[in-house]
Amino acid sequence: MTDLRQQSQPPEVLRDRIAAVLGRARDRSILLTEAVDDDDLVRQHSPIMSPLVWDLAHVGNQEELWLVRDVGGREPVRHDIDELYDAFKHPRKDRPALPLLGPGEARTYVATVRDKVFDLLDGIRFDGRRLVADGFAFGMIAQHEQQHDETMLATHQLRTGPPVLSAPPPPAAAVPVTGEVLIPAGPFVMGSSTDPWALDNERPGHLVDLPAYVLDAAPVTNAEYLAFVADGGYTEPRWWSGPGWRHRSSAGLSAPMHWRRDGTGWGYRRFGRFAPLVPDEPVVHVGYHEAEAYAAWAGKRLPTEAEWEKAARWDPVSGRSRRYPWGDQDPTPEHANLGQRHLAPAPVGAYPAGASPLGVHQLIGDVWEWTSSPFQGYPGFTAFPYREYSEVFFGPDHRVLRGGSFGTDPVACRSTFRNWDLPIRRQIFSGFRCARYARPDEVG
Numbered sequence: 001m002t003d004l005r006q007q008s009q010p011p012e013v014l015r016d017r018i019a020a021v022l023g024r025a026r027d028r029s030i031l032l033t034e035a036v037d038d039d040d041l042v043r044q045h046s047p048i049m050s051p052l053v054w055d056l057a058h059v060g061n062q063e064e065l066w067l068v069r070d071v072g073g074r075e076p077v078r079h080d081i082d083e084l085y086d087a088f089k090h091p092r093k094d095r096p097a098l099p100l101l102g103p104g105e106a107r108t109y110v111a112t113v114r115d116k117v118f119d120l121l122d123g124i125r126f127d128g129r130r131l132v133a134d135g136f137a138f139g140m141i142a143q144h145e146q147q148h149d150e151t152m153l154a155t156h157q158l159r160t161g162p163p164v165l166s167a168p169p170p171p172a173a174a175v176p177v178t179g180e181v182l183i184p185a186g187p188f189v190m191g192s193s194t195d196p197w198a199l200d201n202e203r204p205g206h207l208v209d210l211p212a213y214v215l216d217a218a219p220v221t222n223a224e225y226l227a228f229v230a231d232g233g234y235t236e237p238r239w240w241s242g243p244g245w246r247h248r249s250s251a252g253l254s255a256p257m258h259w260r261r262d263g264t265g266w267g268y269r270r271f272g273r274f275a276p277l278v279p280d281e282p283v284v285h286v287g288y289h290e291a292e293a294y295a296a297w298a299g300k301r302l303p304t305e306a307e308w309e310k311a312a313r314w315d316p317v318s319g320r321s322r323r324y325p326w327g328d329q330d331p332t333p334e335h336a337n338l339g340q341r342h343l344a345p346a347p348v349g350a351y352p353a354g355a356s357p358l359g360v361h362q363l364i365g366d367v368w369e370w371t372s373s374p375f376q377g378y379p380g381f382t383a384f385p386y387r388e389y390s391e392v393f394f395g396p397d398h399r400v401l402r403g404g405s406f407g408t409d410p411v412a413c414r415s416t417f418r419n420w421d422l423p424i425r426r427q428i429f430s431g432f433r434c435a436r437y438a439r440p441d442e443v444g
């Protein structure tokens with residue numbers, strides 16, 4: 001039982017891959033920031049989000065710090081702005097009042113930094129320091145930009161006004177997917193010590209032994225969640241944890257974020273367009289507390305992140321942990337709804353090619369899935385390349401989400417990837433599926 005040992009790629013292949021993933025991230029950043037006018041770029045659309053123009057220049061500043069200065073050893077482009085774009089110095093609510101680069105300056109800045117990065121990429125050898133081995137720093141920066149692109153997409157979802165983004169609808173359901181899947185007891189390798197672009201919180205790979213459990217074959221859908229709402233789920237404290245009920249009450253929650261009553265039913269506002277709920281689409285924009293309450297109402301619980309990851313990686317034939325539910329192959333549009341190709345989760349059953357060998361569907365893409373696990377370092381964790389990447393967020397305050405959403409790029413999505421957020425947050429593209437312990441009669 002081993003983790004996948006990934007071969008180092010020849011430098012020219014790695015250079016092409018890095019250029020492609022950096023280019024894809026930048027195309028997306030440009031699309032998300034050119035979709036609105038300058039007033040919209042500098043405006044704060046929600047106190048929990050940055051102005052879009054902050055995200056743009058922050059992406060460039062991180063790229064400058066790690067690639068231009070650290071990896072490349074080059075002179076700073078703009079050392080005078082480091083402090084403005086340090087996410088730990090200024091909370092999001094304070095960022096609009098900072099003397100930020102304007103839209104034109106920010107665009108020029110990120111383009112200048114990128115030119116320098118491509119210049120140094122030409123001659124670099126991917127060996128020596130751990131930061132540059134296998135192109136790690138470049139992969140980290142591509143993932144960072146895509147993570148901010150997803151955050152910017154969430155900002156777009158929060159902004160008011162006419163729609164400015166469009167995309168084809170996701171594919172329809174191709175197969176019926178209902179019920180639950182039994183995952184047999186036994187150990188599996190969780191995390192990775194060998195995936196070259198895995199981030200510090202995914203490391204090291206380690207054995208985790210789980211008892212048998214049962215996991216929903218698909219994420220909880222709008223129709224299923226609506227049954228909880230219609231059954232008075234939001235007015236019944238017994239389904240909620242103490243902190244969950246207090247938050248539900250003080251925030252006045254009565255449905256997922258962006259749901260609105262529409263005559264006798266419910267509709268959903270999505271990137272400026274209002275439409276009836278799609279019944280077989282995974283529910284999105286629910287917080288951890290809501291997911292936990294639904295699971296209790298359904299007589300189940302949320303999976304731990306180990307349970308989620310075993311379902312998404314463990315191959316029952318070889319016993320090996322793979323990169324994705326379908327194997328080690330990078331995601332294609334047939335496997336999963338990733339990369340903002342669509343602006344919505346796909347209905348359950350839309351990605352049969354992406355199912356796990358045991359028949360668990362849509363673990364990757366569509367919606368981030370809340371797990372019951374607090375965000376912690378794995379046994380043997382070491383912070384790399386800096387403590388603020390992950391370690392400062394460890395502890396009981398944050399819960400782990402897994403699997404990526406329709407707004408997550410494949411470079412920042414794999415079955416070991418860990419996202420985290422506060423239990424009250426629901427501006428992210430978050431849904432969930434339920435789990436339960438296997439009954440004795442189910443495990444034979």
Ligand SMILES: [Fe+2]
Binds near residue numbers: 058062087144148
């Ligand atoms: Fe960042």
